[in-house]
Amino acid sequence: MASSPRPGAPCRSPKTVGKPLKGHGGNVYSLAFGKIDGRTVLVSGSTDGTVRLWDPAEGRPLGKPVKAHGGGVYSVGFMTVGDRTLAVSAGRDRAVRLWKLASVR
Structure with missing residues (x-):
């Protein structure tokens, strides 16, 4: 069984897994994981006003970025509504938007 480091003990530096997911034109400050059709996906939001959907297992974007907000x-x-999974975003334009997600294959 792995043991936890004792309080105050230095931790080893973590190493990244895979390549960085790149595709936004601005800084990325918000991420969330969810499931579509039983498959884990990642949604990201950027200062360029776009939202992107990713396949974290494959390390690739799913579709093109969506211009979600002015700012x-x-x-x-x-979130789940009935039997559908939706993405939700909030932006500098003071809007909250819900997004239908297509099936992921």
């Missing part, structure tokens, strides 16, 4: 995206997440 930066402050927050993204997932």
Whole structure:
């Protein structure tokens, strides 16, 4: 069984897994994981006003970025309404938007 480091003990530096997910034109300040059709996906929001959907297992974007807000995206997440998973975003334009997500294959 792995043990936790003792309080105050230095931790080893973590190493990244895979390549960075790149595709926004601005800084990325919001991320959320969710599931579509049982598959784990990642949604990201950027200061360029776009929202992107990613396949974290494959390290690739799913589709093109969506211009979601006039100004930066402050927050993204997932929610379920009935049997559908939606993405949600909030931006500098003071709007909250819900996004239908297509099936992911």
